[in-house]
Amino acid sequence: MAATDDEETLEKRTLIGQLTRNGISHGGLNKLMEAANVDDIQEITKRVFDLNEADLLRKIAIEGIFKKLNTLKNSQRNERYFAKIHKSFRSGTDNKVVFVEGDSWFNYPIILSDIVDWIAMDKKLAVYSSAAGGDWLLNMLATREYVDGLSIHQPDFFLLSGGGNDIAGMLRLALMVNVKKTSRETDSAFRHNLWAQHLIEHSYGTVDKNRWENAIPWISKDFFALLMLFRLQYYSVLKNLLIGSSSPSKFQDLTIITQGYDYLLPSFNSGWGIKPWLWYVPVLRWIGHGKWLKRPLMIRGINDEQLQKDILYVMVFLFNEMLIELGHYFWQKGYGNRVFHIDSRDWIQEGEWTDEIHPKPYKFKAIADRYIDCINGKAVSGHPVYKNVYKVL
């Protein structure tokens, strides 16, 4: 028995080593995903971020005014949630309770109406939120606020949005790109990563070849390592909720919906214009616009605007494909009708961004409408639904 345990541990160590060296296969990653426990994920996190988890969590904690604004917005939302609950909301047959955990796409604390704001306006949905603008997926999983929330509220749907800040926070995007383009395409980090190649060979979306080829030699192995860490993190959340770790899951009727952003737009543009109703664009661009994406890319000497856009295109494309593929993995396991993905790639065009990483409110609304369709199980004409994917068009 001890020998078997040792063999398993050794195999896990080997797979973790392959993952961090960017040399793991699709099968290997699946094997690691099934075998990895919390300690293993912490070990991978430490290797990917070059920091132990405790130090990292201290660095990324949301403090000060942002924390207060996040809390204030959540308390307003949750007041409305309780107001509905007090009116015997759960007795209504068509009514559904939704719990949300995520980042600023789910809780933009001031001025903008984000995805959850729009969803919560639906009379048949009661939304409880513990999302926080600026939150990292790593922090969400470490603090496990959602576990308490899900246990207490026993929602019908769990909406999860995370990963954006893990890529763009603390100038970390600079690590995800090479200082120099790899001289041959075959030398690129992508070509060494068998899992990523498998992902693209079986992709749901159609990749723009020109943009892909322009950007892929610049993407470093750190990006792929982070992407694989995301897959392990998301899998651990989904597995624990849908299947349960040691005993049957407490959430037998829970459906989970993920999202993967749109092609983010690196920019320093201050956003001034003549339309008074868009006054908030230059105001909100004071907060971090340019520092999330454009600056880290320029730190690495990537100054060409089209190349910057293409790099973000590739990253967001792969991030979405990773989540879609993970959803399919659960389909194959027989949990197909319980994991969905909202694909909003290519939905937001250049003039439709509030800043580098947040769309304007009316674009958030269209994404929220797809969530509502997904919650109501509707396939709307003109908005194709493929297996577990609801596409925003």
Added chain:
Amino acid sequence: MKHLKYILLLIVVLFETYFIGIGSTLLKDIPQCDEGILMLFRYDCIISVFHGLQPIWQEQIVSMLHVDFIFILVYTFLLLLWSYLEMQQQRSVWLNELLRLNILLGILAAVADCIENMILLHDFSIPVRTIYQPDVFSFIKWGCIGWIVVVLLMSRVPRFFA
């Protein structure tokens, strides 16, 4: 938060009533301004009446103008809060966008009102110096407040009856 909104609204209404009441009481005792409250709309009359008042009344009015700065903060906060909360529940994209514009207009109204008060304080100062007209700022203030209230009603009333 909901109750705070209504308490603040009550304070605003009481303060405004008190302010207008004092103004009309002062004016109706002055022979050249026997039109009473209507004279509040004639700036030259207000200034001449002010300078004809006993010092104790002048001090009273100036201190009320100082208090008005606090009142500006209160009503601006109220308008912003109301617009923001309404925005969180307004599904129409264009009304949602107009409610977001209300936040800017609320701040603009507050700034215009502060400038208007500062002009009044200047014009009420003794000895009398050059008189500046605060009309433009007053117009901006009331324009913004009027617009904000109309948008709030356009958003709230249909939702109330829905």
